Amino acid sequence: MNARSHADGFVETQAPTLAHRLDELARGRGVHGGHDGLAYVFLGDGEHEDSRLTYAQLATRARAIGRHLLDMARPGDRALLMHPPGMSFIEAFFGCLMSGIVAVPAYPPRRNQSLDRLGAIVGGCAPRLILVAEEQRGQLEPRFANAGDEGVAAIACAQVTATDTIANMAATGTLPTGTHPTGTSLADTPPPAVRPNDLAFLQFTSGSTGDPKGVMLHHGALMANQRLIRHGMGHGANTVFAGWLPLYHDMGLVGNLLQPLYLGIPSVLMAPAAFLQKPMRWLRAISDWRATTAGSPDFGYDLCVRRFRADACAGLDLSSWTVAYNSAEPVRADTLARFARTFAPYGFRAEAFYPCYGMAETTLMITGGRQGVAPPVLTVDGVALDRGLLMPPPPADTPAATLTPPRRLVGCGQAGLGLDIAIADPETGQRLGDGRVGEIRVAGSSLARGYWQRLDQTAQVFGQPLTGASDTGRAWLKTGDLGAIMDGELYVTGRIKDLIIIRGRNHYPQDVEAAITNACPDLAAGAAAAVSVETGGAESVVAMVEVERERMRRFDGPMLYGDAMEAVATALELRLDRLVVLRPNTILKTSSGRVRRREMRRRLLDGTLDVLWDSAPPRPVVPADARTEVMADIIAEGLG
Incomplete structure (x- = not known):
């Protein structure tokens, strides 16, 4: 496949899908920065290395899993992935991508947790397979067999398969007779049969405003958003990731798992629980592995500050950290300031902050700022904001200044490569001008196909035009989020359905x-x-x-x-x-x-x-x- 070189040393792949990209990396092409093909490292307790995979090892294990899945299902069938954090999820996910089985990432239920949400996902996608790690079978299979008692009988209809057992046998050459051969050389192995228009996986929305819906993401949208992320965050040959975000959710999956593979560079991962127990583990991983990109929702940065102890920071060096992305919830100016102030003595630079905005319906990222430039913080009049306008606050020495204190909004950048954004009146669809608060709408190459088997909701959310002659005929995604554009910068102000309306005033x-x-x-x-x-x-x-x-x-x-x-x-x-x-x-x-x-x-x-x-x-x-x-x-x- 032809490649395109960049000044930063990154050789842009022309692989049509991420499955082809993994195949390309396994053959030794496109691996950058002297990483010797290292793909993923998992810190089992958040501090010590538990396991690692090269791209060649991952491809071998993923191919074996994919072949085994095709003995039980057909391309296009759904497989629910319920592995604990770690390599078994990664291997199973890429096994699905390479075989054409549609992956449905989901977090395994805790021992005493209700299966209601899981049942809603299963009922929504009707998986033929449930993929787990061998260590889970003893606990999960009895629950699934009796799931009808909890009103989610569809779970009991799927076949449970331990994918790590298959991967381990493939790695040691001990697959039983009758399974597909895996010992053929790479030169004899055909490329993956999937195409850009094929469905890659279903990302179920997290249900903050309703029942979970399966967002349909095809291989072409995945590749488009990977190019967008690479371009927006300035990633290159020497990028290294360190992350704790859950891999069953878009921010951890598309960001911390798939972007490193697109780049052909390493990603150091830990379980979310390891971070929540001791936030310093994440910062220590960034320091120890010289990570350049690492991110979190706003609460993660705040948690690091609240749990800060100087005696736990001996030897901490955050100077390698150049992209500290912040997304998935409101980005707060005071959080950024406190984090930068707390960790500046350890090499962190405020210019590394990279607020961005995205959602599963656009694969992941929509907007982002300029890498290496501190994000803009806009101080606006609180009364005007509640009425849908971004305006500077009145002078401090005027009576109007006492009505409502000013608010500080953090800019989330501009639309990424291949996307356009607009601000529209939520009711009429009329495009609004700069400084007007309305619904954020998106159009372009990274958009999902819609919601799995929800035609009405797909039409309502994905196919909406803007009012105005210049926008005739173009379909825009209704994000459900409120925001405004000022001087080309997007400022996200809240969600439409979460607004508190008291005496005619909107409050976030x-x-x-x-x-x-x-x-x-x-x-x-x-x-x-x-x-x-x-x-x-x-x-x-x-x-x-x-x-x-x-x-x-x-x-x-x-x-x-x-x-x-x-x-x-x-x-x-x-x-x-x-x-x-x-x-x-x-x-x-x-x-x-x-x-x-x-x-x-x-x-x-x-x-x-x-x-x-x-x-x-x-x-x-x-x-x-x-x-x-x-x-x-x-x-x-x-x-x-």
Whole structure:
């Protein structure tokens, strides 16, 4: 295949799919930077190397898995991947890509976790196969066999296969008689049969605003987005990744797993739990492996600062880190400032921050800034922002300056290679001008095909035109996110469905959440959900927050509520009507870190939250025979 060289030393592949790219790397072409073909390193405990794979080893193992899968299924059939973090998932995923089996990444359920979400995914894609690691079979197979008892009987219809057993036998030449041969030389091995238009995998959305939907990603879109990421982040021959993000979600999968393969360079990985237990493990991996690209949602950077201890940073060197991407949730200017200030003594440079914006429906990345240039931070008038305009705040010495404090928005860059973005009125589709807040819409080469077997939703989300003669006939993706463009820079301001509308003014829930957690050190960072509920015929604002584990038995509820009310009133000129304090790890989030506000609101109204303290007076216990008499009152209170 022909290649195109760049000044940065990267030789751009002309492989039509990532399956062909792996084949190319296994044959020794396109490996850069003296890495000797090293593909992935997995730090089992987040600190010590557990396993590694070269591209040649990965191709051998993936081919064996793919051939075995084709004994049980046909190209286009779906396979649910449920491996724990590690190499077995990577091998199985590429086995699917190389054989034409459609991968469906999913996280294995914990021992006592309900199978409801998994059942929704299985019911949505009807997999023929469930792929696991051998160590999981004893725990998962009995649960799957009895899944009908939990209302997800479709799980029991799929065949469970341990892919790491197949891969290990292929590596040692011990595959049993009757299976496809794997010992042929690379020269005799035909290239993968998949094509750019073939479906590669289904990325199920994380359900922050509804039931999970299977985003259909084809091989051509994957390659287009890999080119976009490489170009936008300035990746080259000497790039090295270090990441902890879950591989079953788009940010970890397309970013930390597939981009390194596209580049032909190494990626050092660890399990998300290893990072959450000790955030310093991630920074130490960046230092030890001289990683150049590593990223996280905003809460990850905040967690590193909150858990910072100088005595744990001896020898830490972050000077190699040139792309610190930040995405998947609102990017906060104060988080960037605190992280840069905390880790500047260890070689981190604020210019490395790379806020970007993306979603599964566009494969991954949509916009990003300029590598090596600090992201712009725009200070805007809070009142105007609530009314849909980006405007500078009034002079500090004028009465208007006291109405609502200014807000700081972090720029997420410009549209990437092959994509266009527009801001549109959510209702009319009319394109809006610079400085106007509206729905972010996207068109271009990285877009998914739509949602698996959801034609109506696909048409509603993926096929919408913009109003105006210049946009006639072009289909745009409706992202459901709010934002504005100023001087060519995209500023993301929130989600349409999460807006809190009080007395005709729009308020972003993340602003309420940030005001509370920043003002109350007893609360866990990034673990808050602000929603509106109807109480007595009027909308009221309720915040659900997690208390820090070490403060769980010692916090003062009324004082917390007072501090939270003051913070929200000062920052947003908004009344906080109720504060609900929850146990640690109870705020529901998607796999990418987005707060599942709609589900939290539902649980609040259902009374199924694990509450430590509530500013609202407790409801009296109602005898069963009297419940019908008070049901109307409960519903009117917005708590039924």
